[in-house]
Amino acid sequence: MPDADNTLDQSIRENAQGPAEAHGDSGGVKQHSLKDQIEADRYLASKEAAKSKSRGLRFTKMAPPGAS
Numbered sequence: 001m002p003d004a005d006n007t008l009d010q011s012i013r014e015n016a017q018g019p020a021e022a023h024g025d026s027g028g029v030k031q032h033s034l035k036d037q038i039e040a041d042r043y044l045a046s047k048e049a050a051k052s053k054s055r056g057l058r059f060t061k062m063a064p065p066g067a068s
Helices: 002-017 034-051
Strands: 019-022 029-031
Touching: 002 034
Parallel strands: none
Antiparallel strands: 019 029
């Protein structure tokens, strides 16, 4: 179902970029708050990071020089 995930991600992006409110004849439009836009961006970034192979973690075994 990766297609459904892409559709959901695209919907979230479009909703975050579009207006939060729109009025009729008076022509009033209210944009989403910056906080809401940042939260949407963080959510989408975290979903993208969770798809990666390393998932943001890297384990390395280190040995000091001269140790046998």
